Amino acid sequence: MYHSVTAISYHIAHPSSNTMAEAAPVPDSFITVRSTLPRLPLPLISERPLVKTERLLIRPLAASDLEALHELRTQPEVMFWTSAGKPDSSLDEAKAKLDYFLSPEGNNKSFNYAICFKEDPSKLIGIGGCHSWGSSLGWPELGYMFRKEVWGQGIATEFLKAWLPLWKALPREVTEVKCDERTLRGGNGVYENSEEMVEERLMALTTDANGKSQNILKKCGFEHVLTWKAREPRPTEDGTGMVLVDMPSFRYFPGRG
Numbered sequence: 001m002y003h004s005v006t007a008i009s010y011h012i013a014h015p016s017s018n019t020m021a022e023a024a025p026v027p028d029s030f031i032t033v034r035s036t037l038p039r040l041p042l043p044l045i046s047e048r049p050l051v052k053t054e055r056l057l058i059r060p061l062a063a064s065d066l067e068a069l070h071e072l073r074t075q076p077e078v079m080f081w082t083s084a085g086k087p088d089s090s091l092d093e094a095k096a097k098l099d100y101f102l103s104p105e106g107n108n109k110s111f112n113y114a115i116c117f118k119e120d121p122s123k124l125i126g127i128g129g130c131h132s133w134g135s136s137l138g139w140p141e142l143g144y145m146f147r148k149e150v151w152g153q154g155i156a157t158e159f160l161k162a163w164l165p166l167w168k169a170l171p172r173e174v175t176e177v178k179c180d181e182r183t184l185r186g187g188n189g190v191y192e193n194s195e196e197m198v199e200e201r202l203m204a205l206t207t208d209a210n211g212k213s214q215n216i217l218k219k220c221g222f223e224h225v226l227t228w229k230a231r232e233p234r235p236t237e238d239g240t241g242m243v244l245v246d247m248p249s250f251r252y253f254p255g256r257g
């Protein structure tokens with residue numbers, strides 16, 4: 001489910017085929033608001049807590065995850081939903097992603113976790129969390145991706161319900177956020193007052209073809225805020241071409257509940 005970011009990308013879903021797509025975000029037109037975000041520097045990866053659920057061990061990433069991450073990123077069904085639109089061509093591509101997340105810079109700009117079955121904690125079956133401190137809409141962005149063999153088993157929902165409390169538990173600080181003003185728009189069309197402190201958001205970007213992941217987001221407390229047009233890479237007869245797609249985007253309010 002990661003989508004259009006510099007590190008990993010993954011998509012989610014479309015709330016309704018009747019939703020009208022709006023213009024793509026334009027960073028130069030973003031507004032600056034005061035809000036809260038997790039305090040920087042983030043905890044070191046080696047010091048981040050792990051979580052066990054009924055079936056999963058959700059743990060910090062490690063250099064030893066390289067082979068399993070490479071296997072994940074070479075599955076065409078998985079990579080179809082990413083900003084790359086195609087599988088990695090070599091181990092080096094997966095290594096570059098993992099090296100970034102484990103680097104000091106990646107440590108401070110992401111909050112990703114390895115997702116494993118409890119009976120095999122060394123074998124990564126997915127990766128998920130906040131993979132970008134500034135999404136296409138300005139706020140931190142959530143994403144996840146899983147091996148195709150575990151799709152349809154409720155694994156993504158189980159992961160997300162366990163990861164969100166980790167995100168919410170991070171210490172906060174008041175800061176300025178440059179964001180797309182439309183992320184402040186309520187369901188009734190009324191905008192939150194950008195002159196005052198606004199509620200913190202966590203974004204999840206999606207494509208219109210991935211309805212199953214949309215349902216996962218809704219189950220976990222996300223709400224649709226905006227659908228916009230974007231050019232995304234997709235397989236073609238000649239390789240990978242750019243296709244215009246609708247990008248439904250969802251938001252979550254960590255300060256609620």
